Amino acid sequence: MSQDTKWEEDWNSGWGPDGGEKQVIMAKFLLVRPPLSLRVARAFHSFLHLEPLDLEIVAAGIGPGHETRILDLTISRAPNAEWRAMLRDFRPDVIGFGSYSNQAAHVKRLAAAAKAMLPGVTVLVGGVHATTMPLDFKLPGIIDIVVRGEGATSIRRLLPYLLDGTTPPSDAGILATADPSFDAAAALPLPPLPSYDEVPWPRRDLVDRSRYFCVWSGTPGRAKRTVFPQVATLRTSTGCPHRCSFCVVHHLAGGKYLQRRPEDVVDEIAAVPEDHIYFVDDEMYINVERTTAIARLLLERGIRKRYVSWARSDTICRHPELFRLWREAGLDMLYVGLESMESKNLDDYNKGVDPETNRQAVAVLAELGIVLHAALMVNPDFLAEDFIAVRRMIQELGSAEVSITVYGPPPGTARWREQEREFICPDPCAFYDSMHTILPAKLPLNKFYRYYSLLYLFGFRQHPGRSRRYRPPLKDLFRIAAAGAKCGYALRTIYKDYDKSLW
Numbered sequence: 001m002s003q004d005t006k007w008e009e010d011w012n013s014g015w016g017p018d019g020g021e022k023q024v025i026m027a028k029f030l031l032v033r034p035p036l037s038l039r040v041a042r043a044f045h046s047f048l049h050l051e052p053l054d055l056e057i058v059a060a061g062i063g064p065g066h067e068t069r070i071l072d073l074t075i076s077r078a079p080n081a082e083w084r085a086m087l088r089d090f091r092p093d094v095i096g097f098g099s100y101s102n103q104a105a106h107v108k109r110l111a112a113a114a115k116a117m118l119p120g121v122t123v124l125v126g127g128v129h130a131t132t133m134p135l136d137f138k139l140p141g142i143i144d145i146v147v148r149g150e151g152a153t154s155i156r157r158l159l160p161y162l163l164d165g166t167t168p169p170s171d172a173g174i175l176a177t178a179d180p181s182f183d184a185a186a187a188l189p190l191p192p193l194p195s196y197d198e199v200p201w202p203r204r205d206l207v208d209r210s211r212y213f214c215v216w217s218g219t220p221g222r223a224k225r226t227v228f229p230q231v232a233t234l235r236t237s238t239g240c241p242h243r244c245s246f247c248v249v250h251h252l253a254g255g256k257y258l259q260r261r262p263e264d265v266v267d268e269i270a271a272v273p274e275d276h277i278y279f280v281d282d283e284m285y286i287n288v289e290r291t292t293a294i295a296r297l298l299l300e301r302g303i304r305k306r307y308v309s310w311a312r313s314d315t316i317c318r319h320p321e322l323f324r325l326w327r328e329a330g331l332d333m334l335y336v337g338l339e340s341m342e343s344k345n346l347d348d349y350n351k352g353v354d355p356e357t358n359r360q361a362v363a364v365l366a367e368l369g370i371v372l373h374a375a376l377m378v379n380p381d382f383l384a385e386d387f388i389a390v391r392r393m394i395q396e397l398g399s400a401e402v403s404i405t406v407y408g409p410p411p412g413t414a415r416w417r418e419q420e421r422e423f424i425c426p427d428p429c430a431f432y433d434s435m436h437t438i439l440p441a442k443l444p445l446n447k448f449y450r451y452y453s454l455l456y457l458f459g460f461r462q463h464p465g466r467s468r469r470y471r472p473p474l475k476d477l478f479r480i481a482a483a484g485a486k487c488g489y490a491l492r493t494i495y496k497d498y499d500k501s502l503w
């Protein structure tokens, strides 16, 4: 029996992990989403800002008998003051941080402040950065435990140690920074992801749901109260069987693709308070039978909600009937990682599709009336003519939402280590947002980001919301204009975040 299953059985049977009678021990847990320091990532929050689903799932793993709070510092206007106030008023026993790579420096800073104010507090870090670069958080005295991989099952496993203040033994998933075997544990392959039957539903009740929204292109021809509806996120699968060179997902999931049962997914969809749902799966439709079953259940049960999700172009081309069904079930928009329409780039990215497949997928979605969100990629070595080629590609897409990332190796992967010596910024993790280049550009950065921001401008011209068939309320038009101006300015001035010699 695994330690997880054992713990769960102990808990359910009313007996503590040590075999004694279960005591009601109230510990205070604070789960924290660190702030974002990159201006451009913050600016895009004007268009979409989604709930901290990761922390809500971890919170659910903590279980009953404790007081758990979630603090989302990405929505805070004064994160430092809010941090100090939370520590002073709540006085948590355990703090757990989530981490994207560009938030790692904030995690260290906030953890140090917490230890100074509450010396007895235990500090954990989990999330993408902790999973892929655990050594970056080896800071005994500031950070106590680094968690790699799934958080809800790990925190359950950790609970007995957190409650009695002892140090857990290190393994591939739970690493104590004071343990001399930390480095050896950090070098182990990632622990396998647990089955979804062991992962609880998120504690959505712990966040102020009115703060989370997403600009929603929605259904043409239908007047809407707002194009910024309140949105819930939901996960139906983890991982991806593909191996794109710029992507960390297959590393995170150890190359596996884990799926939830259709009934479980549909029960959760029915239970969320919002009627707009953003599926955070990297590629939700890999198993066509499963996603067909989800869509059929939604229709059979009369669940009338609206959805956006991510899919690959080859999945769309192979299974147009699946997306027709999903359109009927409420799918409004698909994010598709087209990346490029040039074979050379697609091969370099190891994307596993050709330009023709991308074109066909665009046509299928147009035919089905599903809005395309085209995710495109540019390379740091692009010259003016390469940007012009991307501009032609954007025009070719027709009506679509467009976002553009800049190629860079994902932190903590073999590619990252191979290219490490070329990095142009002293703390490349702090710049890892898929928009700041961390590799040398051929153009001076001022010029590179002028062309880059112009691509966004061209992309905006193709936006489906600009078509007369959409009728956003006037107040939303002002909001879109303000958000667009903010993002445009942030994109155009990205180069200013670098050392002047690179401008």
Ligand code: B12
Residues within 6 Å of the ligand: 036, 040, 041, 044, 048, 049, 050, 051, 052, 053, 054, 055, 057, 058, 074, 095, 096, 097, 098, 099, 100, 101, 102, 124, 125, 126, 127, 128, 129, 131, 147, 149, 150, 151, 152, 154, 155, 233, 235, 239, 246, 247, 248, 249, 252, 279, 280, 281, 282, 410, 411, 432, 433, 434, 435
């Ligand atoms: C959906 C998504 C988004 C959504 C929003 C997600 C959200 N809820 O805020 C949008 C589109 C808005 C977005 C934005 C960005 N994203 Co994003 N996003 C994703 C995606 C596809 C899924 C994330 C997700 O919700 N997963 C579901 C949750 C439940 O899983 P999880 O985050 O892994 O959390 C689990 C464990 O990690 C662990 N865990 C997590 N935190 C903690 C904390 C503790 C204490 C413990 C014990 C465990 C633990 O337990 C959790 C539950 O199982 C991932 C790819 C991926 N598969 O990770 C990229 C990804 C996370 N995004 C990434 C990036 C770079 C960004 C942006 C910076 C991009 C930008 N240019 O602005 C922004 C930043 C947004 C922010 N933080 O506010 C990168 C991060 C890379 C890195 N090394 O840091 C990823 C990995 C994409 C990639 N291919 O590189 N993103």
Ligand code: SF4
Residues within 6 Å of the ligand: 239, 240, 241, 242, 243, 244, 247, 248, 249, 250, 282, 283, 312, 337
């Ligand atoms: S980019 Fe998409 S298709 Fe490629 S490995 Fe990542 S999640 Fe899979």
